[in-house]
Amino acid sequence: MWLWTLGYFILMAKITLVLTVVLLLAAYLVLVERKLLGRFQARIGPNRAGIFGILQPIADGIKLLVKEDVVLDGAERGIFQLAPVIVASMALLTFAIIPFGKPIIIGGHEIPMVISDINVGLLYAFALTSLSVYGVALGGWASNSKYALLGGIRGAAQMISYELALGLSIVPVVMMAGSFSLVEIVNAQAKWPFIIVQPLAFIIFFISALAESKRIPFDMPEAEAELGAGYHIEYSGMRFGLFFLGEYVQMQVLGALIAVFFLGGWRGPFLPGPIWLLIKIIGFSIIMVWIRATLPRFRYDQLMTLGWKILIPAALINIVITGVFIVAF
Amino acid sequence: MTIYSIIFYIIAALMIISTGMAVTRENMVHAVLYLVVSFLGSALLFFLLGAPLLGILQVIIYAGAIMVLFLFIVMMIRIEPPERRASPVRHYVAVGVICGIYFGAVVLLMLVSEPAAREPMASAIASPADFGHYLFSRHWLAIEMISLLLLVALIGALHLGLSGMRRRTNKGDAS
Numbered sequence: 223m224w225l226w227t228l229g230y231f232i233l234m235a236k237i238t239l240v241l242t243v244v245l246l247l248a249a250y251l252v253l254v255e256r257k258l259l260g261r262f263q264a265r266i267g268p269n270r271a272g273i274f275g276i277l278q279p280i281a282d283g284i285k286l287l288v289k290e291d292v293v294l295d296g297a298e299r300g301i302f303q304l305a306p307v308i309v310a311s312m313a314l315l316t317f318a319i320i321p322f323g324k325p326i327i328i329g330g331h332e333i334p335m336v337i338s339d340i341n342v343g344l345l346y347a348f349a350l351t352s353l354s355v356y357g358v359a360l361g362g363w364a365s366n367s368k369y370a371l372l373g374g375i376r377g378a379a380q381m382i383s384y385e386l387a388l389g390l391s392i393v394p395v396v397m398m399a400g401s402f403s404l405v406e407i408v409n410a411q412a413k414w415p416f417i418i419v420q421p422l423a424f425i426i427f428f429i430s431a432l433a434e435s436k437r438i439p440f441d442m443p444e445a446e447a448e449l450g451a452g453y454h455i456e457y458s459g460m461r462f463g464l465f466f467l468g469e470y471v472q473m474q475v476l477g478a479l480i481a482v483f484f485l486g487g488w489r490g491p492f493l494p495g496p497i498w499l500l501i502k503i504i505g506f507s508i509i510m511v512w513i514r515a516t517l518p519r520f521r522y523d524q525l526m527t528l529g530w531k532i533l534i535p536a537a538l539i540n541i542v543i544t545g546v547f548i549v550a551f
Numbered sequence: 552m553t554i555y556s557i558i559f560y561i562i563a564a565l566m567i568i569s570t571g572m573a574v575t576r577e578n579m580v581h582a583v584l585y586l587v588v589s590f591l592g593s594a595l596l597f598f599l600l601g602a603p604l605l606g607i608l609q610v611i612i613y614a615g616a617i618m619v620l621f622l623f624i625v626m627m628i629r630i631e632p633p634e635r636r637a638s639p640v641r642h643y644v645a646v647g648v649i650c651g652i653y654f655g656a657v658v659l660l661m662l663v664s665e666p667a668a669r670e671p672m673a674s675a676i677a678s679p680a681d682f683g684h685y686l687f688s689r690h691w692l693a694i695e696m697i698s699l700l701l702l703v704a705l706i707g708a709l710h711l712g713l714s715g716m717r718r719r720t721n722k723g724d725a726s
Contacts, residue, residue, distance in 0.1 A: 298580075301580070301584070340603055341603065341604075341678055341679060342603050342604050342607045342679055345604070345607040345608070345611060346607055348611055348615075349607050349610040349611045349614075349615060351615075352610075352611055352614075352615025352616060352619070353610065353614060353615055355615070355619050356587070356619070356622070359619070359622055359623065359626060360580075360584075360622075362626075363580060363622075363626045371626070374626070375623070375626065375627065378619060378622070378623050378626075379623070382616070382619060382620070382623075385615075385616075400680075401680075402679055
């Protein structure tokens with residue numbers, strides 16, 4: 223019984239650690255993004271709160287928490303309040319399966335450095351991605367506003383379309399690792415990371431994951447110039463904050479999944495595992511900020527053409543080629 | 552009563568309630584959402600029975616893909632509240648009684664004819680790899696046939712859509 227209790231406390235400790243790091247990083251990614259965007263556009267960026275604007279996320283957090291939580295008269299109250307919760311929680315839940323280090327052995331017991339190593343981990347990540355569509359679609363619908371509805375419809379269509387490419391692009395990785403478990407996929411990359419043998423899968427996954435996260439150049443659902451802010455235009459206070467949080471956690475999810483599938487997860491020379499994973503996550507987040515500062519927005523038909531006519535066939539061909547190589551060698 | 556059976560009954564009650572809500576809601580979006588909750592409940596039941604693969608597939612395919620498409624369509628229709636019919640309750644009662652008698656008879660027959668039916672179902676754990684091997688070594692022909700069928704349906708839908716578009720462009724040329 224005491225062993226069970228101990229296991230429970232270790233699990234809680236791991237959850238606390240992961241959530242703290244993820245939420246803190248999400249807050250500071252906002253600052254990093256604003257600072258970098260400022261530099262890319264020959265501005266300085268936020269620098270009033272603390273040195274280099276280091277206290278800016280805290281100021282933003284306080285502002286969001288104390289603002290009024292407006293629910294419109296015409297809105298569907300319950301669903302309107304539920305939608306941001308879905309977006310934020312689905313993004314956070316993905317971190318339950320990301321392995322962040324080598325198992326530690328204390329007193330003969332092995333403690334895995336992952337919250338939960340389920341044998342269908344990869345499918346779990348996709349299930350959460352597909353459920354987060356509800357947050358976007360319902361947020362847009364329940365606001366009872368035409369801009370929000372258009373944003374929600376665009377968001378749902380875009381996420382459904384790119385989910386296919388996302389899922390198909392990762393099949394070769396599963397074929398090579400021989401498992402859906404993220405721990406096993408990382409272990410299969412002990413010799414070399416999969417990006418070397420699967421560059422095409424990496425490119426397809428990266429592009430479609432960028433589309434899933436609805437960031438520029440795929441930010442049709444939010445397109446400021448035509449829809450105001452899309453599906454979250456009617457939200458205020460912390461409910462808007464949850465959408466915002468969801469987006470920045472989604473950036474980290476994307477970085478972490480790319481690290482696990484293609485860059486060997488927490489594996490790397492010299493430094494300990496969790497540090498390597500963090501470096502890879504932050505590196506990809508910075509690349510995404512760079513892309514945001516560089517590229518203009520896609521047109522809607524270009525978005526669909528890219529997803530259905532280029533990425534999905536390329537992913538299918540990649541699966542066939544990988545299969546031939548696995549059978550041949 | 553183990554903790555598993557308690558969880559089972561909680562989930563089962565949740566599923567029955569949400570399915571009941573789904574069929575009685577007048578607002579279509581609410582109905583779709585209750586149905587999603589019901590699907591998530593059945594995914595949890597699969598997890599409880601030791602089949603995480605089926606549970607996850609249930610979430611991805613039903614809750615994550617099919618119901619999203621339902622929601623997508625329903626969201627775009629302006630839904631007028633349907634007119635109340637004169638006395639629908641009578642029809643409901645008749646159908647309910649018939650279904651109830653049928654269900655009760657099946658359960659009774661099962662309990663009488665098969666003693667094993669009284670035992671609780673044993674949980675069976677199947678890894679995704681075992682499941683895949685079983686499916687593609689024993690039932691490969693059925694799977695190939697189903698996928699061909701889906702392909703035919705896909706091409707058919709494309710053909711119908713394209714012919715509609717062609718007709719419209721022809722009309723445009725004529726005018």
